[in-house]
Structures are given as structure tokens and as C-alpha cells.
Amino acid sequence: MYSYHKDGISVLTVMDRRRMKINGMYPVKIEVVYRRIQKYYPTGQDVYSDEWKELCLSRRKSKKCASIENSFYLVRDAVQHLAEKGEFNFRRLNGRLGRTYGTVNEAIESKMKVLMDEGRINSYYRYRSTLHGLERFGGRKIFFETISIRWLHMCEKFWLSEGLNNTTINIYMKTLQSIFNNALDDGSIRASEYPFGKNGYRIPPPSSRKMALTKKQIDEIRLWKGDKEIEYWRDMWMFSYLCNGINFRDMLFLKYKNIADGEISYIRAKTANSQKQCRVIRATVTPLMEEIMARSGKGVEGEPENFIFRFAKGNETPLEVSTMVRKAIASCNGAMKALAADLGIPAFSTYTARHSFATVLMKSGTDISFISESLGHASIAMTETYLAGYDKEERRRYAENLI
Secondary structure (H helix, E strand, C coil): CCEEEECCEEEEEEECCCCCCCCCCEEEEEEEEECCEEEEEEEEEEECHHHHHHHHHCCCCCHHHHHHHHHHHHHHHHHHHHHHCCCCCHHHHHHHCCCCCCCHHHHHHHHHHHHHHCCCHHHHHHHHHHHHHHHHHHCCCCCHHHCCHHHHHHHHHHHHHHCCCHHHHHHHHHHHHHHHHHHHHHCCCCHHHCCCCCCCCCCCCCCCCCCCCCHHHHHHHHHCCCCHHHHHHHHHHHHHHHCCCCCHHHHCCCEHHHEECCEEEEECCCCCCCCCCCCEEEEECCHHHHHHHHHHCCCCCCCCCCECCCCCCCCCCHHHHHHHHHHHHHHHHHHHHHHHHHHCCCCCCHHHHHHHHHHHHHHCCCCHHHHHHHHCCCCHHHHHHHHHHHHHHHHHHHHHCCC
């Protein structure tokens, strides 16, 4: 659409295909390439794939085209100014474009805005939680140069004193590391200011424990009778378990058109935009699943576009989708906690359905390639890693019973 090449620097307008938004559109960005390093600067405009082709070919200037053009010349002029003075690097370019961040807080808030604009709500919440955790320890103005290896160790101890587990701390630290990686790539910080890496702070590994129920416990859950609200959420949990451990985000958006020839087929929302990990998952519809759909479903089976369950409408924003799924998970987890207490079995959650599905198959001697395919994993190695923790937990549990 627009391009500039001089002194080994290229400035281009591109449709960023790395991540499609939930509405099927892609963000238009200004790409700057220098010494084989690519940086992207937003234009604030999104396009469909066909629309992008038309914009590139059309001689008519729409408002969207004019906005993209203004963004391009803003970046190009900044590049030209620095190149003519022989001072070009990404750190100086970011400074001229106002992309340098005085504090880590500002960098995280900027990333959160991008994630919200792209509809990546779960990632948005992860960055927000990390920011809140950092601010509880370091305050509302945390400068990059303040964060040293010692600072990170002190922060880790602070979070442990709050009662956070290693899994949460691992998530927070990896999120912070990502912010530092971006700052290093952008030239906002020097390599000497990077506290992670080989000789830097080592992020604690996540807790390895994966909760899985036995077939006997699952049968007790299936047969349980009592409070109707708990029975409803029990049905939802059982459907998740039987449907290859489908997560609630995918389950709540299943439609009757996903059912064909006695199977439910779906693609995980988590991997839908990933060419490497996108897999069609197929689960056999069992008689119990049919009963649950009859009891708890809302649609008419003859209408393919009807959602199976009563939650989704189809016109939700990414934020509304995330809120709906979170509420459903919280309600189910609360009900399952009460059910577990009544049965006298370990407390379990929606995540346990997926772990239990994989473990029950493994213990029954099912071929690991089938388990891998059923879970939608990209490789058998991923499934082996996923299942590895269970044997360790079993060994630990058996050891505790020796005395």
C-alpha cells in the first residue's frame, strides 16, 4: 500500500496476519525493518482480508485509507529524520514516536490496551493481575532500572507471604519477563538492565500437581442426587468430562451443527488462530451426553445454528464472552465443591474434568496417540508432558500411605 526504502531501512504498511481478531478482521500496522529486525507500529485500523486487497488496489481514498496513510507518513518521517542524521535505531525511533515507557507500570498498561483492542481478554486479565501484584510490592511507579535480580527475589518472597502459589508467581514473572523482552527488543532498555536470562533471576517452575478423579469417584458424581442447582452444574461438569475434557469456553459455544454422525466436532478457541496447534477435536456422543443435552440444553435440535446450552447468544463482545465464561466456571466450581464435600471426595473443579478424562484413558491402557488426538495436542510429546505429573503425584500419595 505504502512503502519506503533507504539506507537499509524499510517502512511498509502491512495487514498483520499473526493474530486474527474475534470479528475476523486483522490490524493494519506500519512495519519497520532494520538489520533483519522487524518492529510494528499501530494505525488504529482493522480490515478484512478482502478489504485489504481492495485498499491496496483502489485509487480512491476512504477515511480508513487516509488514517492508514497518516500513520505511515508519521513513522516514515521519524525514520527519515533519524536516518539523515545517521542516528537511527529503534530506541530513538520509539522515543520520537512516544513509545518509550518511563515505568514498567506504563508498559504493562500499554500492552493491556493492545490486548483489549485485539479481543484477547484472557491475556488482558493476566497482564492486569500481574500489574496489581507488582504494584502491591513496588508501588505505582516501578522503573525498569529499579528491577534487579535481588528486587525480583524480594518480590517473589513478598508474593509467597501473601499466600500466592508457585503457579501464580510463575505466571506473573513470565508476564513481567515478556515486558522486559519487548523493552529490550525496542531498545527501551540496555542488555545490562535485563534481569532475566542465563545468569539472571530464575523464574520458579509452576506447581506440578494435576488433580484427577478415579472412575469410581466419577461414577459417584454421576449418580449423586440432591439440590437441583448442584445437579445442573454436575451435568455440565459431566458433559465436559465426556466431551474429551472440553473447556467451558468451547462447551458454552457448541451449536447443534457441531453434532454429526454421532460425534461432536469442534476447534478449541485457544488454538483457533494458530496454524501449528489448530486441530479439529472429535468426541463420541454418549447416551449420557444426550440425556444432559435434553435436560440442560436450550436449543431445538433441528436448528443447526442454535447453541446447545443456555449461555451464549452469539453477539457477545470479547469482554462479555470472558465474563460469561468466568461466571459459569465460578458457579460450577462452587457447586462441585459442595458436591465433593457431600460425597467425601477431594474437592475438584472444571479443570479436573480434562485431567480426569486423560488419566482415566491412560490407566485403561488407551494408546497415547488417541489421547493426544482427543485432547487436541499438537504432538504426542506434549501429551506425554501433560500426563507425566500424574504418576509423580501417585507415587507421592502412595509414599504418604506407607506409615
